[in-house]
Amino acid sequence: MKVRRIIAALAITSLALFGCSSDSDDKSDNPSSEGSTAPMTAEIVIADNAFDPADVTIAAGGTVTFKFDDGQIPHNVHATNGEFDDSGNRLRTTYEVTLDEPGTVEYTDLLYPDMKGTITVE
Secondary structure, X not given: OHHHHHHHHHHHHHHHHHHHOOXXXXXXXXXXXXXXXXXXXXXXXXXXXXXXXXXXXXXXXXXXXXXXXXXXXXXXXXXOOOOOEEOOOOOOOEEEEEEOOOXXXXXXXXXXXXXXXEEEEO
């Protein structure tokens, strides 16, 4: 009888210990290795002469995809700080930019200066 109680106690203790352990080096739940909760990707659609959404947030090292969906109307994407520039006035479907440094990047369409937005990099 005493042996059964000892075995039961050891089993319960083992389950409790293994159930509470965690691997602190596992960062697979985090969007970025720095622990940012921001997503690694964002998509901005260009349609009806507007960026939608105009403002996005990504983690450092993340990518923003601009999707051109405005028919035959040409557009471009230009960071006002010069971080990226796709000011070639050509028709295409997407343009991607990867941003590594935290901060805020303002961007515009040089053909339609009223089209503006920001990318926040965390």
